[in-house]
Amino acid sequence: MSEKKLSANEGIKTRSIYLRGTIAEGLADLSTGSLSEDDQQLIKFHGSYQQDDRDLRADRRKHRLERAFSFMVRIRIPGGVVTPEQWIACDQIAGHYANGTIKLTTRQAFQLHGIIKSNLKRSLAGINKAALTTIAACGDVNRNVMCNPNPFLSSVHAEVLATSQAISDHLNPKTGAYHEIWLDGEKVESSEEVVEPIYGKTYLPRKFKIAVAVPPSNDIDLYANDLGFIAIVEEGKVIGYNVAVGGGMGMTHGNEATFPRIADVIGFCTPEEVVNVAEKIVLVQRDFGDRCDRKHSRFKHTIEDRGVDWVIQTINEYLGYPLQPARPFVFEDNGDRFGWVEDERGHFHYTLFVEGGRVLDTRDYPLRTGLREIAKIHDGDFRLTGNQNLIIANVSPEKRPEVEALMKQYGIAGCHEQSGLRLSSIACVALPTCGLALAESERFLPEVLNALEERIERIGLRHDAITIRMTGCPNGCGRPFISEIGLVGRGPERYNLYLGGGHAGDRMNKLFRQDVGAQEIPDVLTPILEHYARERQEGEHFGDFVIRAGYVAASTNGPGFHRDIKAEALQPVAV
């Protein structure tokens, strides 16, 4: 049996001396706005992607310029909670060095786009100065740990947030490379074992995502994560966590060996055990994950290849004891609740809708300025939701009138007076900066929603929350495969339309039509929405209806995503 060849990234990691590579030298060379190819891989571990403005690609050479390279910086915020001071700091960095906007991501992180190489170091230094970090925001490591931003029960939120932060801290890379390169830290020589006790010098085979949910809300889309913890709350206390493994969105068009998968709930652990359980599960993936084929190297593939029973047994072996049986729980939905709520201590939380997660100023809606002004007087915190929205949290009763006045002044007060469809939408960044995008997403979804809103108004579905998610490619940043309506870019102006995802993010959707033209999307969806409005049963969600009505078959897990696709799904669309 011949050994399969390791993927190129494994060599890059091995050679990098714990993520150093030649990043420092590359930053100093300003003849180009780019880094070397190897360093482009390594810099992900530091929280940044090299990108270029794809809108400009065609004419850069004719100006005798290289591509318009810049860097996306992802700020890792475990649980998505930042202080007002941290908000102001990020806002300032966005204004000084990035493109003047902040993207709230689907994983409760900030993304700043358009930072040129010469400004990268000072941006990262500024982020760290605000007691935030970018390390491991990307790369083959544990990423930002998500956590339900639960504004209803502040004591439970405090507990799960602390858990998320503990997991995050424990699984952070320990290499000194980050400090050396970005914060002028001293070079520390140490023996290899000490450098990365969990990861070793090749880190993980692929990215690893962890989330913590508090039922009945699944707003962090637990099932899309490699590892999920579901808080089991009794009498206002977290008594432990159900453990879910093997979720993940990314796939490749035309390659059925790749598929999205939703996580399996495999057991239960106590709050005291949770960090150790997370570590051992990461170690299982470190040791058994595929390091040869990066399209087959997520934890979901390890589990799909070896079976759920195998993974439970192996985790138990690594733990040295068996996980307890999972406890019952119910998820109702994966959306956000907008507007004001009061928690049990009498503090107020306002969830505001941020379309596409993009915080920016336009002439009609100076959202970025408004939030900055609020941050200046706010005595609580800000929380990012997993749906690209924002909570102005922990507002004291005394401050609430001031916050409300500013919200009114900057037009934020009515921001969630939108259709249920729009409020339940997610769009990834895609063009022009994302190198993976095959089609538009953030810039285009609002247009689709405009067209659909006219129709749902007429049909009478204005207030129905139907999850609709668009991504520019099938890698799944916007978690399109667990939405009730999923639109995934396949090429310029062409999308695959998926239907039938679970309203709580608990079932994958199914391909309904391949290669729908961008302008045809509303026309293809409208008759189905009309049908739903006419014939839905009491409380029936759109994702369930389309299965009952026979538009698509329900997806079974993993490879089942590609089965039972109707023949007409692959036919050209006739509108």
Added chain:
Amino acid sequence: MLPEHSPFAPAQRRSLEELLAGFSPAQRFWLAGYLSAAPLTGGAEPAGAPAAAGPKLTILYGSESGNSEKLADLSAKEAKKLGFKATTRNMSDATPADLAKIENLLVIISTWGEGDPPEAATTFHKALLSEEHDLSKLRYSVCALGDTSYTRFCQTGKEVDARLETLKATRLTPRQDCDVDYEDAHRAWLDEALKAFGPVATAAPVNGNGNSVFSFAAAPTQPVWDKKNPFASEMLERVLLNGRGTAKETWHYELSLENAGLTYEPGDALGVIPANPSDVVESLLKAAKLSGSESVEVSGTSKPVAEALREDLDITALSRPVLTKLFAFSGSAQLSDLLKEGNEKQLNDYLWGRWIVDALEDFAPKGIAAADLVSILRKIPPRLYSIASSPLAHPDEVHLTIAAVRYHANGRDRKGIASTYLADHVPQGEPVSVYIHENKNFRLPASGDTPIIMVGPGTGIAPFRSFVEHRSALGHEGKSWLFFGDQRYTYDFLYQLEWQEHLASGALSRLDVAFSRDQPEKIYVQDKMRERSRDLYTWLEEGAHLYVCGDASRMAHDVHQTLIDIVVKEGGKSKEAAELYVEDLRKTKRYQRDVY
């Protein structure tokens, strides 16, 4: 083979022809270079030429772009013809004390920017104005070069002229102030001054036509195409160098020199003779209340006024002389007031950001006759642009890097006439009138091994593209270091792909860039120089030549100051010693500037 009007006797001509016929092209080429470079002292004077036994005459010049230097050379030749023992002297190599030792002096000096002397003349100028000398034996005359569109027109010449008088020298003929079209004015001044300096030892021999046989126009080094007789060069290619998203508009032009017989060296400039844009012509006609078809006489030919305004005259640059002439026709009380002594500030405020059309609208509301309009306008001045190409890398081509100047002031969109002429009115395939303007003060080191440091933000990058291409084409291996800067990295990194190739090939050894608007604080080339002070000083100590090209008003000054600071810091010298160090670099031609 040799023309009859060549300065040789028939017998000399025949022997020369015989000799030359036996030479290979390479031998002829070598000889041409040798003769043009080697001082011809010790050789026999041409037959019939006067022995240089007449009065000694020193021609002192201060030159920035090379015009004064060229006129000094021309003046010396003319003076020699009249029997003067004439020598030229660069102010950079002279001190005011030297003047006490001489008797006859011609000064040719230009004025730059806001009334500043040429860089190379700064030290001399400062010393002359501050030191006391007895120059009572000195007789002199000053020719000042300048541009009437600047307020302090010919300021340096005026200062030198006045100061020499104060130091008791005798002004033999009045100072001549020359505008950008200086040739005729200089010639008139020279004739008068030389006459005054007489007596002439021997009359120069004349040929049958009564012209001096050494007529400068017949000298073999004179290019065929010049300012008066420009070459119609085809626009081969135009490239906008700024990417989409920029606030700048910098163009790269490639012009053809095919069949022109024009040669240039890195460091030279290209003179471009622009035409005025039709919208500006039309607005002027409208203000003058003219149809455009009125016939006027310009340089001896009659043509419709619209055509004269488009092709021959400077119709934008507003100055005191223009306003003074306009007053003669309009008699506006308001204008009279503005021109009064004591109202200089109001006048300057008025001149800033205004064109001639504004003055017509403001002070000649009833319009002006076509002939009168033409009489107040000067000839359209050519513009000089540093050449951006090496003739070795691009045979038969000459490249330029030019920022199109556009702005809004006093209620009107304004533009740089020449820069937008090329940007807006010369599409690919169309001709442009050009000539080569030599700049001996901006030259690569004689040795290809000498390291060079180039500081060229913005369009100041132009000559360095030429330098690096040239050294690369010659296979020279001296180190090279470029400092470039502009507004934004992503959009304004002029010729980025070319620099990357030069770095990869080794033609360029180091590159540092400074972009002022990529971050809250401004970062300029001098900041990068400061950051690299140790290496920069080491290069200088290794004999590197330092070149600065670009903006004269701020950048060149800041870079100069930074250079002194670097020598203080890295050389452990006092401020005075560092200034001397830099001054010595300049004197030894290791620090050269081409600023505008």
